[in-house]
Amino acid sequence: MSITLTIDGQSVQAEEGQTVLEVAKRAGVTIPTLCYHPALEPLGACRLCVVEVIQRGRSQIVTSCTMPAEPGMEVRTSTPAVMESRRTVLELLLSRCPNVPVIQQLAAQYGVTEPPFEADDPNEKCILCGLCVRACNDLVGAHVLNFSDRGISRVIGPAFMEKTRDCIGCGACTIVCPTGAIEIVLEKEALYAAKPLGPASAIYVPFLQAVPRVPVIDTDACIRFRQQARTNGELADACGVCQLLCEARAIDYTQQDEELDIEVGAVVVATGFADFDPYLAPQYSFGKSPNIITGIEFERLSNSGGPTEGEILTAEGVPPKSVAILHCVGSRDKHTNKYCSRVCCMYALKQAHLVRDKTGADVFEFYMDIRAPGKSYEEFYERVQEEGVHFIRGKGAEVTVQPDGKLLVKGEDADLSRVVAVSVDMVILGTGMTAQPDAAEVSHLFGIGCGNEGFFTEAHPKLRPVETNTDGVYLAGTCQGPRDVPDTVAHANAAAAEVLALLTKGEVVISPATAEVNRDKCVGCGDCIPVCPYTAIARVDGKAQVNAALCKGCGTCVATCPSGAIEALHFTDEQIVAQIEGVLKWV
Amino acid sequence: MGVEFEPRIIAFMCNWCTYAAADTAGVSRMQQSLNVLPIRVMCSGRVSPEMVLRAFRAGADGVLVMGCHIGDCHYSNGNHRTIKRMPLLRNLLGYTGINPERLELQWVSGAEAPRFVEVTEAFIAKIRQLGPLSQEVME
Amino acid sequence: MDYKNTLTTCVYCGAGCQIYVETIDGQITGVWPAKTHIISEGKLCIKGWNVTEFVNSPDRLKTPLIRKEGQFVEASWDEALELIASKLGAIKNESGPDSIGWLASAKCTNEENYLMNKLARAVIGTNNIDHCARL
């Protein structure tokens, strides 16, 4: 139900249940606050939001954050009495926390320049507003922070002011704290787990160029989902800030993944690649220093939407003075992957260029040889050479973390025939491309081949690079093998063109060498059904039936059937026996 | 001492790997014996125990079953059944007194023409040493 | 459902193997060897196993056939018996009883075979009679 009230002479509409502060904010009237947060129940602790309310002829000074709006109410936000009240509040706050910028600014606005009293502790930042307490208890549900003691010794902190394992390190308290009084200190162990180059919050837009550009929730990091998982779904009321603040009401925690059955005539498999896991090459000490990062992590670091807004910084927050880039991590290596990942040389050169350009650091590239085939690639290589990057021909052998945190990269310089070692601030591992870990499952699902490396097999390496041996299933991009962006785009376009060709033609030509079931002989035992790599056999009315459109004619089912109820057309038992007898008759 | 024994070997070859390798071996003029009698099938998975036994029955002294390497099967995994069937069949031959060495399963990819020659020549030599199957079956 | 196994003797030879003829709702559905029988001990030859095959065979003759103008034509039993009796009588009168040979069938009962034997020896007067199971 809508109600009408007056704020500073202006008539405004409000919903029942809204506070005066909320209505004023919506109406564009500024009221200073410190202890207010839209996601939390108001407490009226800082007293800064006081206003004068005139109701039924009586005037009173109230905190607008707790005062419910009522019909006919008249609100005045800047009367002398209000201003005087706020000034007094700020005098006291400034006396308690003389060095907090937010309070200094507010105080200055209200003409308070000097604190009337001397502070007990000039470094005090906490104004005991309790926002953090409310966040920790009401939103996060961790119940770590609370008030203790009373009067002038009142403090906020965990029970007995001791370190507690109940703290999940979510950081909600630091975000809501108006004065910056709380800092999260990650312990050394936690630092490595914190994925400094990973997403910063549990809800985030995957990357700036994401399509569609909508945020996703990382359910492993989200407080609410973690609570739900911890309690086996019994509790799901923690936090909820994102839902509360989303004006479009786009966030629904109950949404589930859905499975849709869609009948199609063709499928393009474009499942992509997985970044090589650098832990599989332990000689490069990945994980032992935050300054050893993979190529993909560097991409995030140098991205203007990344955690450093594109500045290239070490974990210590300073630009590196020297950077080593190691080629062929997880590629061309008999211990990991024998194949060349094709893209790493070019991205490593690009990253060398970026480091030089943005920081001017010394860059050392450890490479076996540079693979830069293609238009403008070799030219780019030359340009990077001219930019003063040091190229060391020889694969990086190992990276060790020095006691001072610097990184020692060793390798053999094949040109000089000697072992070289450089000490750098940052190491970028040129990790290669690997097949998706579930490639075997996907290959089984579609009845397509999968090589030893896990990349899907095309029908012919030269002449049919996007087709598979299963009609109607096409490959696009790196699921078939490592390739760079222009090649992936071309490959994907080719796959799309194949599908379009099918659509235009409207019919499919199949090989006549397929298997056929003689229903009179089939007893329906089904031994043949799991044999078919193309799931072309099904039991229909109790007997096997081959879908000739799916069958590729390998004949494995024929050899499996004990009854001889399946014939491989053009390779029948009779024809093969005749051949056997024929060739043996004449020699 | 009569005419030297010339083994007759039925070789089942899959269309995509071994048959292609045999073809390449021929086109490349690689030296080969004439004892191998090829029977082309689409996949080594098509080779049923009956076919192998029939080859012996029809007078083959040895039977080679050849196809794509595991993981490289043109049909993804047709040869997975072959690799399971053939050891059982070999054992069965042995249980009834036929030397199991007369049946061999070999993977030869389309790119392995030299290996095709190597494998078949070694098999021919082995069967030559074992003598005619009729000695074992008909005696 | 009326399931029955009828104990009987294989008619194909003189060994006398015992079999159960299995019927479901009056229809022959198979043969079980009789394991408790002292002669055959649950073993049969290919004939015993398939002894009931002819019963429902589509090729089985159910009426006599007489060749008329080169074609077999269905005939009644009276017509057929009349023809056989007259022809056999004529042959016997013309060439003597030993000009006629008799072949009995294993698919007939023992009693039927006995009657045929009687017919050959007592009525026609020849010993030219044999039985397909005397193998």
Next chain:
Amino acid sequence: MSGNASEGTLEEIRKLVAERLALPVQAGMGVDGVVALRALNGNVAPHVFQKGDDLSELVIEPKYPLMTLVSKLHKRFPQIRLGVVARGCDERAYIEMAKRNQIDPARLTIIGFACTAEEAQACHCLEPYPKQLLVGAPPAPGQVNPLVAEYDAMTLVERRAFWRKQFEKCIKCYGCRNICPECFCEACAMEDKAWVEPGLLAPPFPMFHLIRAMHMASRCVACRECEAACPAHIPLTVLYDLLRRDMESLLGYLPGADMDAKPPLSVTLEETPLRTEAGH
């Protein structure tokens, strides 16, 4: 009749059968009939006992492959619910048959009983009782047929001589196949002239017997019916036992052991790996 089974066992079985027949069919446990053996005039044959039948005629030996009859009835009468009085080998046969769509498990109740130790020994049965054991206690299992080890120890030449002699006795009666509960095919490779030339007796080696042996590899449940039915006394199960042994050691598959295990020769190496490169 040997009368190995105690009267107590028989009485218990008859009681269970009577109970099953008395239950209403719709209730799930109730059945239209129970497949078992019936003694009539001193001879024993498979029978379907129905409500009102004289259960004093129900016996348990000599054993017959009763699952063959169950399968036949399930196919002929798509609604029928049956019980079956089953030994360990019957249940194993059931598992391989149900897996291959020949028996509908939802329409079958197994009344399992244990064989005697003597029977187990005579059959060289290693599991002489069903998993659904309702009557009797598991007896001491039989010993592996000593002939398996004996033939396995022979040289190639000795094996050849031995089996040649055995196979020469074959009169090609197909009794081994006809009696086998796992030989439920509509058409048989041993009757296909592409594999077995007609008109030759004994059937020429290696086609007839080796085809059957290969087909039995993933199906033989060691019920011994084939050997019992062979008029030529060929020790077929020794051959099949050797293959069963290989099947278990190479592919980890023991026919009749597990309803959920897929026949390994039908699936990929990922699903059932080859345990060794044995034989190579």
